[in-house]
Amino acid sequence: MSEILTYILGGISIATALLVVFSKNPVHSVLYLILTFFSIAGQYILLNAQFLFIVQVIVYSGAIMVLFLFVLMLLNLNKDTEPQKENMFKLMGVVAGGLLLVSIVGMLKGIGHINLPENPDSQIGMVKNLGLVLFSDYVVPFELSSILFLSGMVGAVLIGKKESTDIN
Amino acid sequence: MTEVLKHVSIDYYIYLSTILFCIGVMGVLIRRNAIIVLMCVELMLNSVNLLFAAFSAYRGDANGQLFVFFIMVVAAAEVAVGLAILVMMYRNTKSVDVSLLDKLKH
Incomplete structure (x- = not known):
């Protein structure tokens, strides 16, 4: 049952990712990307990574995509005014992406069998376990990420604010 | 919940995230709207996240x-x-077309 669900979610994520790239209207692209993120969140819950599921839904599908949609509406780009690249360049992009796919798949074919443990601990994705690891082994990166957020916030405000008050 | 680990091989996740990553690369290459380019970068990050979580x-x-x-x-x-x-770029050029940003080329 759940493996069928896994394959269905994989199909949905690939299809919606293609629609993100090829749909003309930017708002449709954003909405398809939200669907892609939800299907990836579904994969997380099938892998029993519940913390990642919640974070994916809240941070990606919630915060980041709403920010994208907000900027799109703010700049009034919700119509297909985007000048398209010439078909030659589009073809080159598709061929380059396809060649990357072929070369990575060819590389993966050479790996052979991957050694994995027989009975992995299924409880590692729980909030309790990840919290214990995060606050014991990863305290320093965790604190550093708060500094990163602070600098990101300051940078976004500094870049985004109107330059009405000139320096001179 | 652990049925997935028994019945689905890790190869499935490797190929799925490879395909998603390549779709993201393709989007960065063929689109000119800077917002879509940024979204495709997010898609690439997500495919790597999926592989990390699977492993x-x-x-x-x-x-x-x-x-x-x-x-x-x-x-x-x-x-x-x-x-x-x-937003800054739109305020200056009235467009989010990445091909307008070629000042470094000249």
């Missing part, structure tokens, strides 16, 4: 899932700054 679950090792958490942290900060740059 972490199959190995029973929590470090991979914490790495995903930190990637999400960095992605959120990146999107905030990137969208601020986009």
Whole structure:
């Protein structure tokens, strides 16, 4: 049952990712990307990574995509005014992406069998376990990420604010 | 919940995330709208996250899932700054077309 669900979610994520790239209207692209993120969140819950599921839904599908949609509406780009690249360049992009796919798949074919443990601990994705690891082994990166957020916030405000008050 | 680990091989997740990553690369190459380009970068980050989470679950090792958490942290900060740059660019050029940004070429 759940493996069928896994394959269905994989199909949905690939299809919606293609629609993100090829749909003309930017708002449709954003909405398809939200669907892609939800299907990836579904994969997380099938892998029993519940913390990642919640974070994916809240941070990606919630915060980041709403920010994208907000900027799109703010700049009034919700119509297909985007000048398209010439078909030659589009073809080159598709061929380059396809060649990357072929070369990575060819590389993966050479790996052979991957050694994995027989009975992995299924409880590692729980909030309790990840919290214990995060606050014991990863305290320093965790604190550093708060500094990163602070600098990101300051940078976004500094870049985004109107330059009405000139320096001179 | 652990049925997935028994019945689905890790290869499925490897190929799925490879395909998603390549779709993201393709989007960066063929689109001119800077917002869509940024979204395709997010798609690439997400495909890597999926692979990290899959390997972490199959190995029973929590470090991979914490790495995903930190990637999400960095992605959120990146999107905030990137969208601020986009708004700034729109204010100056009245467009979000990436092919207008070729001043470094000349």
